Amino acid sequence: MVSVQPGSIVTGKVVRLHDYGAFVELGPDVTGLVHISEVHxxxxxxIHAYLTEGEDVQVKVLQIxxxxxxxxxxxxxxxxxxxEGQRRSSSKVDKDFNQRLRKFMHQSDMIQGEVRRRRRARQ
Known part of the structure; x- marks a missing residue:
C-alpha cells in the first residue's frame, strides 16, 4: 500500500487526461487529481503536450x-x-527589459494599425 500523506512525494501512473488536469493512480483504489496549473x-x-495516459510520474501530495x-x-x-514566496524579486535589469518590451509591443501595435488603415483605404 502506498503511503499517501500531504507533503509526500510518490510515483503514480497517469490513468486519464482531461482539459482541466490529469488523474493519477497512486495505488490500488487510490487516485488523485493533478490540476492543469500543477503540471508544469x-x-x-x-495538457496532452505534457502528459500521456499510462505514463509514470512523480507527484507531491498537496492535500487530502x-x-x-x-x-x-x-x-x-x-x-x-x-x-512563489521564496523566489527572489526581479532585478532592475528585468524591470528595464519589461519596460522596453512594453514600449516595443505598443509601437508594433501602432504600426500594425497603420498598415490595416492603409489597406482599407486602398480598397
Missing part, C-alpha cells in the same frame, strides 16, 4: 480533502521547485 512551472494550455479527494502536483515534486 510554465503555463500549460494543452474531507471527502477523500486527493490534490496532487507534478511541478512541486521537482526538487528544484521554488515556492
Amino acid at each position: 512551472r510554465d503555463y500549460v494550455e494543452n 480533502k474531507d471527502d477523500g479527494r486527493i490534490d496532487l502536483s507534478i511541478k512541486r515534486a521537482d526538487p528544484d521547485w521554488e515556492e
